Amino acid sequence: MMPEKVTIADVARRANVSRQTVSNVLNSPDLVREETRERVRQAVEELGYRVNQAARRMRTGRSRLLAVRIEQTQDGMNVFDRFLHGLTESAAKAGYRVILYSADDDRSEIATFDDLLGAYEPDAFVLTGTHYGDVRTSWLAERGLAFVTFGRPWGMPEGGDHPWVDVDGAAGTAAATRHLLDAGHRRIGFIGWPEGSGVGDDRRSGWVRALGEDAEDSEAGVLERRTDGSAAEGEAAARELIAAGATALVCVSDSVALGAMQAGPVPVIGFDDTPVAAAIGLTSLSQPLSEAAVRCVRVLTRLLEDDSPDKPDHVLLRPSLVIRRTA
Amino acid sequence: MMPEKVTIADVARRANVSRQTVSNVLNSPDLVREETRERVRQAVEELGYRVNQAARRMRTGRSRLLAVRIEQTQDGMNVFDRFLHGLTESAAKAGYRVILYSADDDRSEIATFDDLLGAYEPDAFVLTGTHYGDVRTSWLAERGLAFVTFGRPWGMPEGGDHPWVDVDGAAGTAAATRHLLDAGHRRIGFIGWPEGSGVGDDRRSGWVRALGEDAEDSEAGVLERRTDGSAAEGEAAARELIAAGATALVCVSDSVALGAMQAGPVPVIGFDDTPVAAAIGLTSLSQPLSEAAVRCVRVLTRLLEDDSPDKPDHVLLRPSLVIRRTA
DNA sequence: TTGTATGCGTTATCAG
DNA sequence: CTGATAACGCATACAA
Numbered sequence: 001m002m003p004e005k006v007t008i009a010d011v012a013r014r015a016n017v018s019r020q021t022v023s024n025v026l027n028s029p030d031l032v033r034e035e036t037r038e039r040v041r042q043a044v045e046e047l048g049y050r051v052n053q054a055a056r057r058m059r060t061g062r063s064r065l066l067a068v069r070i071e072q073t074q075d076g077m078n079v080f081d082r083f084l085h086g087l088t089e090s091a092a093k094a095g096y097r098v099i100l101y102s103a104d105d106d107r108s109e110i111a112t113f114d115d116l117l118g119a120y121e122p123d124a125f126v127l128t129g130t131h132y133g134d135v136r137t138s139w140l141a142e143r144g145l146a147f148v149t150f151g152r153p154w155g156m157p158e159g160g161d162h163p164w165v166d167v168d169g170a171a172g173t174a175a176a177t178r179h180l181l182d183a184g185h186r187r188i189g190f191i192g193w194p195e196g197s198g199v200g201d202d203r204r205s206g207w208v209r210a211l212g213e214d215a216e217d218s219e220a221g222v223l224e225r226r227t228d229g230s231a232a233e234g235e236a237a238a239r240e241l242i243a244a245g246a247t248a249l250v251c252v253s254d255s256v257a258l259g260a261m262q263a264g265p266v267p268v269i270g271f272d273d274t275p276v277a278a279a280i281g282l283t284s285l286s287q288p289l290s291e292a293a294v295r296c297v298r299v300l301t302r303l304l305e306d307d308s309p310d311k312p313d314h315v316l317l318r319p320s321l322v323i324r325r326t327a
Numbered sequence: 328m329m330p331e332k333v334t335i336a337d338v339a340r341r342a343n344v345s346r347q348t349v350s351n352v353l354n355s356p357d358l359v360r361e362e363t364r365e366r367v368r369q370a371v372e373e374l375g376y377r378v379n380q381a382a383r384r385m386r387t388g389r390s391r392l393l394a395v396r397i398e399q400t401q402d403g404m405n406v407f408d409r410f411l412h413g414l415t416e417s418a419a420k421a422g423y424r425v426i427l428y429s430a431d432d433d434r435s436e437i438a439t440f441d442d443l444l445g446a447y448e449p450d451a452f453v454l455t456g457t458h459y460g461d462v463r464t465s466w467l468a469e470r471g472l473a474f475v476t477f478g479r480p481w482g483m484p485e486g487g488d489h490p491w492v493d494v495d496g497a498a499g500t501a502a503a504t505r506h507l508l509d510a511g512h513r514r515i516g517f518i519g520w521p522e523g524s525g526v527g528d529d530r531r532s533g534w535v536r537a538l539g540e541d542a543e544d545s546e547a548g549v550l551e552r553r554t555d556g557s558a559a560e561g562e563a564a565a566r567e568l569i570a571a572g573a574t575a576l577v578c579v580s581d582s583v584a585l586g587a588m589q590a591g592p593v594p595v596i597g598f599d600d601t602p603v604a605a606a607i608g609l610t611s612l613s614q615p616l617s618e619a620a621v622r623c624v625r626v627l628t629r630l631l632e633d634d635s636p637d638k639p640d641h642v643l644l645r646p647s648l649v650i651r652r653t654a
Numbered sequence: 655t656t657g658t659a660t661g662c663g664t665t666a667t668c669a670g
Numbered sequence: 671c672t673g674a675t676a677a678c679g680c681a682t683a684c685a686a
Contacts, residue, residue, distance in 0.1 A: 018672065020672070021673080059678055
């Protein structure tokens with residue numbers, strides 16, 4: 001039993017109206033008399049009619065597709081899959097589907113934009129992993145294409161303003177630091193990423209801020225190490241910091257924190273609340289990824305369906321501290 | 328600068344041929360004289376032409392879309408994201424894109440099939456998580472729709488034969504068991520899932536087989552516990568088995584193995600080589616997920632593009648043992 | 655080999 | 671409020 005295609009014409013026939021009326025019921029219900037509307041709705045139901053997106057797209061240029069890049073899983077300690085899951089669900093609720101692509105760097109990602117646009121015409125893009133000098137956003141913006149980034153536009157002084165959703169890393173590390181201060185620690189170290197990483201610098205700044213509030217000065221710059229983000233460097237950094245007198249550690253990521261835990265029985269807090277953190281009992285900062293996904297979709301639907309807002313939407317969410325054995 | 332849409336007519340004009348000729352160059356190059364073909368190809372290049380999938384789909388009924396369900400991340404110790412990444416990449420190489428959907432159970436997944444089919448007409452579905460009494464496959468098969476499962480059709484005696492790709496779990500646990508036997512262990516326990524899980528029973532069978540080969544009999548059924556798959560039950564099971572004399576443990580999953588590791592300093596081997604295993608030094612069995620993804624795409628392209636094979640393709644891949652601290 | 659005509663399912667325009 | 675007609679971009683049958 002092949003699934004017989006039911007078109008708008010079938011519905012029209014069934015409801016004794018013209019095709020156009022059916023279309024109106026679907027797209028501009030207000031134009032149609034209540035009674036007719038109901039009759040059409042019933043026919044749609046009975047026949048199991050669904051709009052053919054290809055045909056609609058030909059006519060309107062809208063595909064109801066959101067394009068998202070699926071990230072490389074490096075050491076697997078990332079959190080992107082949860083975001084993607086949330087995105088798929090909230091997009092579906094809004095009548096959109098997620099289409100995936102992969103790319104190795106910004107340049108090849110832009111080439112993929114071009115490809116996708118020609119072939120599938122996604123209505124919008126969701127970008128992750130924003131960074132300094134991100135050429136993807138300007139490419140999209142120049143062409144007037146709809147997009148939102150999960151991540152702020154790091155260092156974009158002039159004009160480069162676009163819709164984004166992000167999690168407040170500084171608020172997270174500040175909360176973590178305060179948690180340690182409350183536990184009586186006064187020499188709290190930070191293990192970060194190389195300077196120039198937007199996310200890394202943001203997370204660091206929360207630690208600095210919380211220390212300034214409450215503890216002895218001059219910790220920053222002293223009880224601090226930068227790493228490439230690996231567990232190995234995290235462990236080395238932790239040893240140094242402990243030797244320098246740190247009694248607790250805030251880390252820029254769970255990877256680094258995992259390493260730091262090997263350095264000794266010192267309280268450690270990670271960032272991202274990855275499955276690894278849960279498995280090893282690592283206290284960590286959890287990003288509200290479902291919520292972020294919901295907000296991304298909301299930003300986009302506003303952009304696509306309502307009259308485009310004058311000011312791009314900016315959404316900053318707060319992570320929450322998940323307390324486990326390590327702190 | 329809006330991206331101006333370039334159509335087949337533009338290309339035709341540029342190359343001084345008819346639209347039909349351009350279409351022929353694209354779809355049946357043999358029909359066109361070498362010289363003309365080259366001229367058209369050049370025009371395509373210069374104009375940056377891409378076929379409009381919506382239009383093509385209207386005409387041919389093919390969308391070049393592969394639909395995949397994005398799984399719930401329970402405790403995050405799964406491996407689906409790596410499969411999905413591989414799938415996206417190999418699909419792209421074959422000229423397909425992946426479209427995502429989510430569903431809570433078989434019934435709602437089937438409803439989604441219907442939806443998707445009406446709206447986006449994916450050319451095929453990739454199903455994961457096959458299980459006994461899987462109604463999804465029969466629904467698709469009844470309608471003559473193209474699909475492949477990542478996972479064997481567990482318990483499908485009559486007719487229910489469809490293309491699949493899978494990883495040989497029994498081969499994996501057998502290899503793990505042999506590894507422990509080689510290390511001198513003679514009392515090797517197994518921690519599994521409830522009976523009736525296709526994957527779980529398969530993985531268990533490898534342990535049984537390897538023991539039968541080489542070690543004392545009667546281990547099976549004695550040095551064995553079934554769990555719900557949680558780390559907590561894994562730990563409890565491990566304690567019992569160790570008390571019963573087990574000197575090493577083979578586990579059905581990394582989750583369970585994680586728990587088992589807490590039970591004592593006994594060699595433990597997990598399954599799936601999740602990021603957690605890497606993080607905690609757990610020896611585990613690694614599924615060749617990229618390869619599986621490639622094979623899924625290959626099976627589908629054969630189904631879609633070549634004349635459909637009489638016999639559905641079946642591909643069974645071997646996992647590999649990643650040896651770390653725990654064994 | 656190349657050109658011409660047609661239709662896929664929708665929606666927008668415009669007249670009733 | 672409803673109905674006819676055209677158009678979106680492509681691929682095919684057919685004729686040249």
